[in-house]
Amino acid sequence: MSRQEIEYFGIPIEFELTRKQVKNINIRINEEGIISVSAGKSVPVEDIRAFVESRAEWIIRNLADLERYNSAKPDNDIYNGKKLYILGNVYTARVEEAKKDRVEVEDGIVTVYTKDTEDSERMIKTYKKWLVGVAEPIFQQLLEKVHKQLEGEGIPMPEMHIRNMKTRWGSCKVSDKVVTLNLQLIKNDIACIEQVVLHELLHFVQPNHGEEFYVLLEKYMPDWKERKQHLEEKCKDGIF
Numbered sequence: 228m229s230r231q232e233i234e235y236f237g238i239p240i241e242f243e244l245t246r247k248q249v250k251n252i253n254i255r256i257n258e259e260g261i262i263s264v265s266a267g268k269s270v271p272v273e274d275i276r277a278f279v280e281s282r283a284e285w286i287i288r289n290l291a292d293l294e295r296y297n298s299a300k301p302d303n304d305i306y307n308g309k310k311l312y313i314l315g316n317v318y319t320a321r322v323e324e325a326k327k328d329r330v331e332v333e334d335g336i337v338t339v340y341t342k343d344t345e346d347s348e349r350m351i352k353t354y355k356k357w358l359v360g361v362a363e364p365i366f367q368q369l370l371e372k373v374h375k376q377l378e379g380e381g382i383p384m385p386e387m388h389i390r391n392m393k394t395r396w397g398s399c400k401v402s403d404k405v406v407t408l409n410l411q412l413i414k415n416d417i418a419c420i421e422q423v424v425l426h427e428l429l430h431f432v433q434p435n436h437g438e439e440f441y442v443l444l445e446k447y448m449p450d451w452k453e454r455k456q457h458l459e460e461k462c463k464d465g466i467f
Protein backbone atom coordinates (compact mmCIF):
# COMPACT_ATOMS: atom_id res chain seq x y z
CA MET A 228 0.00 0.00 0.00
CA SER A 229 1.27 3.47 -0.74
CA ARG A 230 -0.01 6.86 0.29
CA GLN A 231 -0.81 9.32 -2.45
CA GLU A 232 -2.05 12.85 -2.51
CA ILE A 233 -3.55 14.93 -5.28
CA GLU A 234 -4.91 18.42 -5.25
CA TYR A 235 -8.20 19.48 -6.71
CA PHE A 236 -8.63 23.26 -6.93
CA GLY A 237 -6.47 23.58 -3.85
CA ILE A 238 -8.25 20.87 -1.88
CA PRO A 239 -5.84 18.08 -0.94
CA ILE A 240 -7.19 14.58 -1.43
CA GLU A 241 -5.16 11.89 0.26
CA PHE A 242 -5.69 8.25 -0.60
CA GLU A 243 -4.23 4.83 0.04
CA LEU A 244 -3.27 2.95 -3.07
CA THR A 245 -3.34 -0.83 -3.06
CA ARG A 246 -2.28 -2.97 -5.98
CA LYS A 247 -4.67 -5.85 -6.64
CA GLN A 248 -5.66 -8.11 -9.45
CA VAL A 249 -8.49 -5.92 -10.60
CA LYS A 250 -9.49 -4.73 -14.03
CA ASN A 251 -10.66 -1.27 -13.15
CA ILE A 252 -9.52 1.39 -10.75
CA ASN A 253 -11.77 1.30 -7.69
CA ILE A 254 -12.31 4.06 -5.16
CA ARG A 255 -13.79 3.43 -1.73
CA ILE A 256 -14.43 5.78 1.17
CA ASN A 257 -14.86 4.23 4.59
CA GLU A 258 -16.83 5.52 7.58
CA GLU A 259 -13.87 7.47 8.91
CA GLY A 260 -13.37 9.24 5.59
CA ILE A 261 -10.31 7.25 4.54
CA ILE A 262 -10.09 6.92 0.78
CA SER A 263 -8.79 3.62 -0.57
CA VAL A 264 -7.98 3.09 -4.21
CA SER A 265 -7.22 -0.28 -5.74
CA ALA A 266 -5.76 -0.84 -9.18
CA GLY A 267 -3.96 -3.52 -11.16
CA LYS A 268 -0.17 -3.78 -10.97
CA SER A 269 0.38 -2.57 -14.51
CA VAL A 270 -1.65 0.63 -14.27
CA PRO A 271 0.74 3.61 -14.10
CA VAL A 272 0.50 5.73 -10.99
CA GLU A 273 -0.10 8.80 -13.14
CA ASP A 274 -3.22 7.19 -14.64
CA ILE A 275 -4.51 6.34 -11.17
CA ARG A 276 -3.95 9.88 -9.96
CA ALA A 277 -5.71 11.24 -13.02
CA PHE A 278 -8.62 8.90 -12.39
CA VAL A 279 -8.92 10.01 -8.76
CA GLU A 280 -8.83 13.59 -9.94
CA SER A 281 -11.64 12.91 -12.38
CA ARG A 282 -13.71 11.65 -9.45
CA ALA A 283 -12.66 14.47 -7.10
CA GLU A 284 -16.03 16.18 -6.97
CA TRP A 285 -17.74 12.93 -6.08
CA ILE A 286 -15.11 12.28 -3.38
CA ILE A 287 -15.42 15.74 -1.86
CA ARG A 288 -19.20 15.51 -1.84
CA ASN A 289 -19.04 12.14 -0.08
CA LEU A 290 -16.55 13.38 2.49
CA ALA A 291 -18.75 16.38 3.22
CA ASP A 292 -21.81 14.15 3.66
CA LEU A 293 -19.82 11.88 5.92
CA GLU A 294 -18.72 14.78 8.08
CA ARG A 295 -22.29 15.95 8.41
CA TYR A 296 -23.33 12.42 9.30
CA ASN A 297 -20.54 11.93 11.81
CA SER A 298 -21.14 15.21 13.55
CA ALA A 299 -24.85 14.48 13.78
CA LYS A 300 -24.57 11.09 15.45
CA PRO A 301 -23.23 10.84 18.99
CA ASP A 302 -19.67 9.67 18.85
CA ASN A 303 -20.14 6.69 21.09
CA ASP A 304 -17.07 4.77 20.07
CA ILE A 305 -13.43 4.40 21.00
CA TYR A 306 -10.74 4.17 18.36
CA ASN A 307 -7.13 5.19 17.80
CA GLY A 308 -6.81 8.95 17.70
CA LYS A 309 -10.19 9.73 19.23
CA LYS A 310 -10.18 12.75 21.51
CA LEU A 311 -11.23 12.03 25.07
CA TYR A 312 -11.90 14.71 27.68
CA ILE A 313 -11.12 14.17 31.34
CA LEU A 314 -11.40 17.04 33.83
CA GLY A 315 -11.19 19.59 31.04
CA ASN A 316 -8.03 18.14 29.53
CA VAL A 317 -7.91 16.51 26.14
CA TYR A 318 -6.38 13.05 25.71
CA THR A 319 -5.85 10.87 22.68
CA ALA A 320 -7.24 7.35 22.74
CA ARG A 321 -5.15 4.35 21.83
CA VAL A 322 -6.58 0.88 21.49
CA GLU A 323 -4.39 -2.12 22.15
CA GLU A 324 -5.09 -5.84 22.22
CA ALA A 325 -4.30 -7.47 25.55
CA LYS A 326 -5.24 -10.46 27.69
CA LYS A 327 -6.86 -8.29 30.34
CA ASP A 328 -9.27 -5.41 29.70
CA ARG A 329 -8.01 -2.27 31.41
CA VAL A 330 -7.21 1.42 30.91
CA GLU A 331 -3.94 3.25 31.46
CA VAL A 332 -3.07 6.93 31.13
CA GLU A 333 0.35 8.31 30.35
CA ASP A 334 1.58 11.50 28.69
CA GLY A 335 -1.79 12.56 27.35
CA ILE A 336 -2.55 9.11 25.94
CA VAL A 337 -5.40 6.99 27.25
CA THR A 338 -4.73 3.38 26.30
CA VAL A 339 -7.70 1.05 26.31
CA TYR A 340 -6.44 -2.52 26.51
CA THR A 341 -8.98 -4.99 25.25
CA LYS A 342 -9.29 -8.64 24.33
CA ASP A 343 -11.11 -7.67 21.14
CA THR A 344 -10.17 -4.45 19.34
CA GLU A 345 -13.15 -4.84 17.00
CA ASP A 346 -15.68 -4.89 19.82
CA SER A 347 -16.42 -1.24 20.47
CA GLU A 348 -19.18 -2.03 22.97
CA ARG A 349 -16.69 -3.93 25.07
CA MET A 350 -14.14 -1.09 24.90
CA ILE A 351 -16.75 1.51 25.87
CA LYS A 352 -17.73 -0.66 28.82
CA THR A 353 -14.10 -0.97 29.93
CA TYR A 354 -13.54 2.77 29.54
CA LYS A 355 -16.75 3.72 31.34
CA LYS A 356 -15.95 1.44 34.26
CA TRP A 357 -12.53 3.02 34.56
CA LEU A 358 -14.01 6.50 34.23
CA VAL A 359 -16.46 5.85 37.06
CA GLY A 360 -13.45 4.96 39.21
CA VAL A 361 -11.84 8.30 38.27
CA ALA A 362 -15.04 10.28 38.84
CA GLU A 363 -16.16 8.73 42.12
CA PRO A 364 -13.60 10.20 44.56
CA ILE A 365 -13.64 13.58 42.77
CA PHE A 366 -17.44 13.87 42.82
CA GLN A 367 -17.55 12.69 46.42
CA GLN A 368 -14.96 15.25 47.51
CA LEU A 369 -16.85 18.03 45.76
CA LEU A 370 -20.10 16.96 47.35
CA GLU A 371 -18.51 17.10 50.79
CA LYS A 372 -16.86 20.45 50.08
CA VAL A 373 -20.04 22.11 48.81
CA HIS A 374 -22.12 20.50 51.55
CA LYS A 375 -19.81 22.14 54.09
CA GLN A 376 -20.19 25.53 52.40
CA LEU A 377 -23.95 25.17 52.80
CA GLU A 378 -23.68 24.37 56.51
CA GLY A 379 -26.08 27.15 57.45
CA GLU A 380 -28.84 25.72 55.23
CA GLY A 381 -29.19 22.58 57.34
CA ILE A 382 -28.99 20.13 54.44
CA PRO A 383 -28.54 16.42 55.21
CA MET A 384 -25.46 14.78 53.71
CA PRO A 385 -26.90 12.93 50.73
CA GLU A 386 -25.78 9.69 49.21
CA MET A 387 -24.16 10.13 45.81
CA HIS A 388 -24.92 8.04 42.75
CA ILE A 389 -23.15 8.22 39.39
CA ARG A 390 -25.02 7.43 36.21
CA ASN A 391 -24.44 8.00 32.55
CA MET A 392 -27.31 10.24 31.51
CA LYS A 393 -28.21 11.75 28.16
CA THR A 394 -30.31 14.75 29.08
CA ARG A 395 -29.26 16.12 32.43
CA TRP A 396 -26.16 16.85 34.46
CA GLY A 397 -27.59 15.81 37.74
CA SER A 398 -30.73 15.07 39.67
CA CYS A 399 -31.79 15.14 43.25
CA LYS A 400 -34.23 13.05 45.21
CA VAL A 401 -34.88 14.97 48.42
CA SER A 402 -37.07 12.30 50.06
CA ASP A 403 -34.39 9.61 49.60
CA LYS A 404 -31.48 12.00 50.31
CA VAL A 405 -29.83 11.04 47.03
CA VAL A 406 -27.94 13.19 44.53
CA THR A 407 -27.26 11.60 41.16
CA LEU A 408 -24.46 13.02 39.02
CA ASN A 409 -23.96 12.39 35.34
CA LEU A 410 -20.75 10.48 34.57
CA GLN A 411 -20.32 12.83 31.59
CA LEU A 412 -19.47 15.61 34.02
CA ILE A 413 -15.99 14.13 34.43
CA LYS A 414 -15.18 15.56 30.97
CA ASN A 415 -15.29 19.06 32.46
CA ASP A 416 -13.07 20.91 34.84
CA ILE A 417 -13.73 20.91 38.57
CA ALA A 418 -15.29 24.40 38.57
CA CYS A 419 -18.04 23.22 36.21
CA ILE A 420 -18.73 20.03 38.13
CA GLU A 421 -18.91 22.07 41.33
CA GLN A 422 -21.65 24.22 39.85
CA VAL A 423 -23.79 21.12 39.24
CA VAL A 424 -23.12 19.78 42.72
CA LEU A 425 -24.19 23.09 44.25
CA HIS A 426 -27.28 23.20 42.03
CA GLU A 427 -28.39 19.74 43.15
CA LEU A 428 -27.66 20.36 46.83
CA LEU A 429 -29.66 23.58 46.77
CA HIS A 430 -32.71 21.58 45.73
CA PHE A 431 -32.77 20.33 49.31
CA VAL A 432 -33.57 23.92 50.24
CA GLN A 433 -35.60 24.92 47.17
CA PRO A 434 -37.04 21.98 45.22
CA ASN A 435 -38.05 24.08 42.20
CA HIS A 436 -36.27 26.50 39.91
CA GLY A 437 -38.11 29.51 41.27
CA GLU A 438 -36.66 32.93 41.92
CA GLU A 439 -35.53 31.94 45.42
CA PHE A 440 -33.54 29.06 44.02
CA TYR A 441 -31.48 31.42 41.84
CA VAL A 442 -31.01 33.87 44.71
CA LEU A 443 -29.35 31.05 46.64
CA LEU A 444 -27.28 29.96 43.64
CA GLU A 445 -26.01 33.55 43.16
CA LYS A 446 -25.25 33.82 46.84
CA TYR A 447 -23.03 30.75 47.01
CA MET A 448 -21.59 30.92 43.50
CA PRO A 449 -21.74 34.37 41.86
CA ASP A 450 -20.14 33.04 38.65
CA TRP A 451 -22.41 30.01 38.26
CA LYS A 452 -23.60 31.16 34.82
CA GLU A 453 -20.13 31.16 33.28
CA ARG A 454 -19.41 27.78 34.80
CA LYS A 455 -22.62 26.37 33.39
CA GLN A 456 -21.97 27.76 29.93
CA HIS A 457 -18.51 26.23 29.91
CA LEU A 458 -20.08 22.89 30.81
CA GLU A 459 -22.37 22.92 27.83
CA GLU A 460 -19.58 23.79 25.42
CA LYS A 461 -17.35 20.90 26.48
CA CYS A 462 -19.99 18.23 26.36
CA LYS A 463 -21.69 18.99 23.10
CA ASP A 464 -19.64 16.50 21.10
CA GLY A 465 -20.83 13.02 21.80
CA ILE A 466 -20.91 10.75 24.77
CA PHE A 467 -17.21 10.03 25.17
Ligand SMILES: [Zn+2]
Pocket residue numbers: 426430436
Ligand atom coordinates in the same frame (compact mmCIF):
# COMPACT_ATOMS: atom_id res chain seq x y z
ZN1 LIG B 1 -32.44 21.79 39.16
